[in-house]
Amino acid sequence: MARYNTIYAGPVSNPTPHAMEALASVALTPGSLVTFDAANGFALATAATTAKVWLVQDNYLTGRGIETQWAADSRAVALDMVEGQLFNALVATGNDLTEGDALTPGAGGVLIKAALSDKVVAVANETFNNNTGSAQLVSVRAATGYLTAAT
Numbered sequence: 001m002a003r004y005n006t007i008y009a010g011p012v013s014n015p016t017p018h019a020m021e022a023l024a025s026v027a028l029t030p031g032s033l034v035t036f037d038a039a040n041g042f043a044l045a046t047a048a049t050t051a052k053v054w055l056v057q058d059n060y061l062t063g064r065g066i067e068t069q070w071a072a073d074s075r076a077v078a079l080d081m082v083e084g085q086l087f088n089a090l091v092a093t094g095n096d097l098t099e100g101d102a103l104t105p106g107a108g109g110v111l112i113k114a115a116l117s118d119k120v121v122a123v124a125n126e127t128f129n130n131n132t133g134s135a136q137l138v139s140v141r142a143a144t145g146y147l148t149a150a151t
Contacts, residue, residue: 032109
C-alpha cells in the first residue's frame with residue numbers, strides 16, 4: 001500500500017503544474033522520474049541523466065490508483081516539478097532522509113540521496129527512513145536553484 005494516494009500534493013491555492021502527455025517507452029510507475037524525447041517519448045531517468053526530468057502522474061483520468069502502472073506504448077502523463085509546489089515521488093529503498101536533503105535520480109527512475117557533484121532535482125520535504133524493502137512515495141519539492149549537492 002502506498003504512503004500517499006496522489007502524486008501532485010499542492011498547494012491547492014496555486015495553479016496545477018504543467019503536465020505533458022507522451023508515449024511510455026516502458027511501463028511507468030506513478031511517482032517515478034522520466035525524461036522525454038520526441039523519438040522515444042517518456043523513458044525512466046537514471047543516475048546518468050542530465051536532461052530535464054518529469055514526474056509520472058497517477059492515472060486519475062481513468063480512475064486508476066497510485067499503484068497502477070502506465071503500460072509500455074500507452075500514452076502517459078508526467079508533471080513538471082515547479083518551484084513552490086509539493087509532489088510525492090518514489091525514493092529508493094535504503095535511503096534515510098532528513099527534511100531538506102538533496103535528491104538526485106537513481107537507477108530505474110527513483111530518487112536517491114544526492115552525493116557531492118550529483119545533479120539535484122528535488123529536496124526532501126519530510127524525514128523518512130525507507131527501510132521498507134521497496135521504493136516509497138516521499139513528499140518532495142523541486143530543487144530550484146540547485147545544481148549539485150552541497151555535501
